[in-house]
Amino acid sequence: MTLTDPASQALEAQEELGEQTAQPGSAVVLQTPTRPGAALDIAALNRAGIPLLDVTVPVYNEEADLEVCVRNLDAYLSTQFLHTYRITIADNASTDSTLRVAERLARELEGVHVVHLEEKGRGNALRRVWLASDSPVLAYMDVDLSTDLNALAPLVAPLISGHSDLSIGTRLSRSSRVVRGPKREFVSRSYNFLLHSLMGARFSDAQCGFKAIRADVARQLLPHTLDKAWFFDTELLVLAERCGLRCAEVPVDWTDDPHSKVDIVRTALEDLRAMYRMTTDMARGRVPLAQLQAAMARGPLPAGERAEEASRGQSLFGQLVRFGAIGVASTLAYAALYLLGRAFMGAQAANFVALLITAIANTAANRRFTFGVLGAERLARHHFEGLIVFGIGWALTAGALVWMNSLPHPGQWLELSVLTVANLAATALKFLLFRLWVFRRRA
Known part of the structure; x- marks a missing residue:
């Protein structure tokens, strides 16, 4: 499948959902909407055969690490996670044998599915997979599994109960245990400082590759995200915060991958440009915050006052x-x-x-x-x-x-x-x- 403009992608994915029926083994099935803020009806999901959790693993040329990651993740979920799940490998136009490894894993492991995209970008992958998923709780994690999987259940628990709308892992909590070099530590903390000071963000860690969101909330926010790559996380979190949604933060144990392919300096510069673009979009009204606030309002406070609140x-x-x-x-x-x-x-x-x-x-x-x-x-x-x-x-x-x-x-x-x-x-x-x-x- 080929990706185009992000807003068009969202509409296209939603149209596809109306034309498809639930097929055993299919990664794209009809969505079951949930009422915002309500605890999930797990028994009804089980009767319908819908996985409660869909974990996306975006990959690009990860033939060496993909199999170990997916097998470890599947083993953890099958033994430690108490609910039904799906693992979706989102291949972002890999040029090596990543797609073949992913397809083989999907044949061997019952809960693994594969989506192939013809354009690179984590934002592209998550936007497409999440809008096409039928699961009421959506999550993603990096393929290197830098985050300890024991934080996964605490990550999704607030979404299952209806307490929170989205949930993020944070490496910057005092109770987090983090092993990484001083360069990445400096860049990460500097980036979050800029988010707090220039954009008024309150979440502690924007770029930790360990997040989850309610599907009903994702369907409202994703059509208004534009970034195709790493800034997607920040864009989604800022939109959610501006709409007054609840974000749970989970301290994680995180170990830096010394073989990570992310160019942190280049990525940081791209994120700074994206911060400017997003700030300008909101200032000029290109992001319809008032409509989003009204659509997801939880109380009697008028939309205009929610922005001030x-x-x-x-x-x-x-x-x-x-x-x-x-x-x-x-x-x-x-x-x-x-x-x-x-x-x-x-x-x-x-x-x-x-x-x-x-x-x-x-x-x-x-x-x-x-x-x-x-x-x-x-x-x-x-x-x-x-x-x-x-x-x-x-x-x-x-x-x-x-x-x-x-x-x-x-x-x-x-x-x-x-x-x-x-x-x-x-x-x-x-x-x-x-x-x-x-x-x-x-x-």
């Missing part, structure tokens, strides 16, 4: 980092506009115009990125209150100008320096007013 859980430190980054950009823009304005207008007029333009842009950027408020709800009110905050900042800088003009021959650069300092002070006051007043959650 999610933003309240963001850490103060993360908000400060994002606000600071926006503030630096605003200050540089202010300085450029002020110097441009001084070429043909007085100091007070140039100060007012530069502050007004940057204030409007600053309020819009902080509304979306710092405090996570999306959509048009209370947009006009937020900008009106932002202008009041701008007025306070303008009063500070205007007062600085009055003081500076009382000095003999201050000079343009001294003038700009004094205004910049006053603007930074106004920025600090602005953060407090934004957090405690403008974007404070209303009762």
